[in-house]
Amino acid sequence: MIEFEHPRLVWLALAPLALWLFVxxxxxxxxxxxxxxxxxxxxxxxxxxxRRGWTNWRLWVASAALxxxxxxxxxxxxxxxxxxxxxxxxxxxxxxxxxxxxxxxxPAVGAPTRLERxxxxxxxxxEARRAGGExxxxxxxxxxRFEEVAGAEPPSAxxxxxxxxxxxPPFERCDxxxxxxxxxRSRDARFAGVFASGGVAVPGVIGExxxxxxxxxxxxASGAQPELGVRPKMTPSIAFVGDPPPLVREFVxxxxxxxxxxxSGGPVALxxxxxxxxxxxxxxxxxxxxxxxxxxxxxxxxxxxxxxxPGEREWLVESPGSDGAxxxxxxxxxxVRSAWTACDEPExxxxxxxxxxxxxxxxxxxxxxxxxxxxERAAAGDSGVREPTAPPLEPRPVVERWSRELAxxxxxxxxxxxx
Amino acid sequence: xxxxxxxxxxxxxxxxxxxxxxxxxxxxxxxxxxxxxREGARLGRGAGEGAEFVGYRPYRAGEDLRRLDWSLYxxxxxxxxxxxxxxxxxxxxxxxxxxxxxxxxxPPKFQRACELAAVIACVGAxxxxxxxxxxxxxxxxxxEFGRLAELPRLLGWLESLEARGREGLATLVRPLTREAALxxxxxxxxxxxxxxxxxxxxxxxxSAAWILANDELAPNPRGAVRWVEPETGAAVELDVDAPxxxxxxxxxxxxxxxxxxxxxxxxxxxxxxxSRAPFEETARAVLQGAW
Numbered sequence: 001m002i003e004f005e006h007p008r009l010v011w012l013a014l015a016p017l018a019l020w021l022f023v024x025x026x027x028x029x030x031x032x033x034x035x036x037x038x039x040x041x042x043x044x045x046x047x048x049x050x051r052r053g054w055t056n057w058r059l060w061v062a063s064a065a066l067x068x069x070x071x072x073x074x075x076x077x078x079x080x081x082x083x084x085x086x087x088x089x090x091x092x093x094x095x096x097x098x099x100x101x102x103x104x105x106x107p108a109v110g111a112p113t114r115l116e117r118x119x120x121x122x123x124x125x126x127e128a129r130r131a132g133g134e135x136x137x138x139x140x141x142x143x144x145r146f147e148e149v150a151g152a153e154p155p156s157a158x159x160x161x162x163x164x165x166x167x168x169p170p171f172e173r174c175d176x177x178x179x180x181x182x183x184x185r186s187r188d189a190r191f192a193g194v195f196a197s198g199g200v201a202v203p204g205v206i207g208e209x210x211x212x213x214x215x216x217x218x219x220x221a222s223g224a225q226p227e228l229g230v231r232p233k234m235t236p237s238i239a240f241v242g243d244p245p246p247l248v249r250e251f252v253x254x255x256x257x258x259x260x261x262x263x264s265g266g267p268v269a270l271x272x273x274x275x276x277x278x279x280x281x282x283x284x285x286x287x288x289x290x291x292x293x294x295x296x297x298x299x300x301x302x303x304x305x306x307x308x309x310p311g312e313r314e315w316l317v318e319s320p321g322s323d324g325a326x327x328x329x330x331x332x333x334x335x336v337r338s339a340w341t342a343c344d345e346p347e348x349x350x351x352x353x354x355x356x357x358x359x360x361x362x363x364x365x366x367x368x369x370x371x372x373x374x375x376e377r378a379a380a381g382d383s384g385v386r387e388p389t390a391p392p393l394e395p396r397p398v399v400e401r402w403s404r405e406l407a408x409x410x411x412x413x414x415x416x417x418x419x
Numbered sequence: 420x421x422x423x424x425x426x427x428x429x430x431x432x433x434x435x436x437x438x439x440x441x442x443x444x445x446x447x448x449x450x451x452x453x454x455x456x457r458e459g460a461r462l463g464r465g466a467g468e469g470a471e472f473v474g475y476r477p478y479r480a481g482e483d484l485r486r487l488d489w490s491l492y493x494x495x496x497x498x499x500x501x502x503x504x505x506x507x508x509x510x511x512x513x514x515x516x517x518x519x520x521x522x523x524x525x526p527p528k529f530q531r532a533c534e535l536a537a538v539i540a541c542v543g544a545x546x547x548x549x550x551x552x553x554x555x556x557x558x559x560x561x562x563e564f565g566r567l568a569e570l571p572r573l574l575g576w577l578e579s580l581e582a583r584g585r586e587g588l589a590t591l592v593r594p595l596t597r598e599a600a601l602x603x604x605x606x607x608x609x610x611x612x613x614x615x616x617x618x619x620x621x622x623x624x625x626s627a628a629w630i631l632a633n634d635e636l637a638p639n640p641r642g643a644v645r646w647v648e649p650e651t652g653a654a655v656e657l658d659v660d661a662p663x664x665x666x667x668x669x670x671x672x673x674x675x676x677x678x679x680x681x682x683x684x685x686x687x688x689x690x691x692x693x694s695r696a697p698f699e700e701t702a703r704a705v706l707q708g709a710w
């Protein structure tokens with residue numbers, strides 16, 4: 001259905017009526033006469049007396065041009081039959097959401113996760129939204145920012161625990177009309193709807209040392225107190241991709257040794273990738289002098305450019321004064337990427353340089369996949385549902401717009417009139 | 420010009436009331452009585468000829484040489500023919516223009532034309548002529564009138580006529596043989612002057628009455644006017660101002676002058692009048708010398 005963005009201007013389409021009225025008022029009075037031949041003779045002999053009124057087709061063309069202008073100004077559009085409101089469903093991606101769910105006792109093997117349980121609680125409500133043609137946007141907090149995907153179902157990858165799973169999302173930023181939270185603990189919300197799975201505590205690995213996993217075990221059936229235990233773990237490793245500058249490689253290997261990471265074999269806790277080597281001919285001008293600096297230290301050398309990948313955060317950016325502001329080092333859980341192709345000895349305090357890089361590698365290093373923090377394994381309480389506040393109605397999106405075509409038509413008609 | 424008329428409604432019919440009949444009878448009595456008085460005086464002077472001599476006119480190529488006045492030719496060295504009045508009691512023919520343009524005027528031109536036809540018929544009957552009335556938009560035989568007692572029938576027939584359509588006087592023009600007088604009644608714009616003038620002859624008197632609407636004789640509108648021909652719908656659009664009106668009047672007068680010259684050359688009579696003028700005025704002119 002056609003709508004107008006400026007409906008009041010549609011009234012201008014009545015302008016041709018004024019034109020027709022003017023022409024009607026100013027039209028030649030019709031007078032029958034038996035002496036028309038005399039008048040015709042007069043017309044031939046005195047062309048000045050010939051009336052140059054608007055012919056009928058000019059009137060129609062002018063009217064059409066005016067109507068086209070009026071509609072062009074009113075900006076007719078066709079809107080799609082899309083939903084009248086959009087719901088944002090925040091999926092809590094914290095580690096606890098991927099623990100098995102049970103409302104009493106100990107979760108059985110193969111039990112649904114807390115996230116799946118929350119989705120199940122919301123399924124009826126979600127179905128109603130879908131049936132009403134309303135739009136669903138799934139939102140996840142990832143790498144310090146919100147990630148959004150529109151669709152009837154959440155992306156399947158979001159339902160599986162990631163090794164880089166982070167803390168819970170900033171719920172307070174999502175407490176607004178039209179928001180729904182899928183989480184495990186009942187949370188206070190003023191506007192957002194909450195579908196909380198609840199769930200009993202889930203015993204398991206809660207930490208690790210360089211060689212062992214620390215496990216919290218409990219047997220609720222017997223009512224025994226929780227007990228801490230340790231068991232050996234597989235030695236994790238660090239993997240290099242590419243050829244880092246000697247200074248960088250030496251430091252990373254030293255750090256790996258201190259963290260009891262092997263250089264081969266075992267689950268990979270960290271991948272250190274160098275995007276290009278000094279000998280790479282393909283780099284060309286991209287491999288240029290670079291200066292990177294942190295608190296109390298700086299490093300000179302040469303570096304390529306680094307484009308951030310999804311979920312990645314920058315760690316070291318080229319210092320002001322250098323040419324451009326390239327990202328020199330970026331990371332995401334389990335992965336560090338470096339653009340350095342060559343670098344000199346760090347200037348300033350070498351200890352500060354080592355601490356900074358060590359913090360980066362510690363942050364990026366993955367824990368053993370079994371490790372879930374003790375707080376995450378705690379009981380989430382009872383399940384709960386809170387109906388959300390509906391989002392404001394949205395104008396339907398514009399599918400087609402005809403202002404330009406109408407303006408073009410008006411111009412062509414005007415040219416026809418003047419021609 | 421009746422502004423209420425629309426192109427599709429250019430029709431008019433004549434209507435005669437008692438007052439018209441009274442005026443008609445009075446007019447006929449006056450015209451015939453006056454004529455008889457004049458003729459009585461002239462005959463008293465002892466002319467005594469069979470065919471009444473009326474006068475001379477220039478000779479036209481193709482005419483019967485026996486009508487040439489040789490003594491006048493010898494004196495003036497220019498050929499003239501004797502013009503004689505036809506025998507009283509011959510046949511008169513009235514051609515009545517009933518085209519759509521005759522519906523114009525206030526009163527309609529057709530009303531005056533029908534009144535004139537009635538007057539001519541009555542005068543003819545009064546002086547012993549047999550009068551036929553031919554109407555331009557009718558295909559049937561002319562209406563024949565010979566006795567004043569048939570006046571109601573004549574008026575009824577005239578009232579049954581309607582001015583409409585495209586056929587004007589031009590459709591009536593044809594060679595004539597026995598008619599002693601021809602009266603053409605219309606507005607004169609659809610027939611060529613020479614076509615009518617050629618029908619005049621030594622034994623046939625030609626009279627015409629051109630009746631024009633007041634707006635045709637003296638158009639008054641100012642500004643943009645779309646002049647429409649009732650017969651064809653043809654139109655011409657003009658911005659009419661005072662100079663245009665002056666030029667129109669001059670062009671109209673030039674056309675009427677052409678008519679007068681053509682009729683004058685054959686001894687015919689042309690009367691031009693407004694439809695507003697009473698019929699007596701026009702009838703007196705066209706009947707002048709008709710018998």
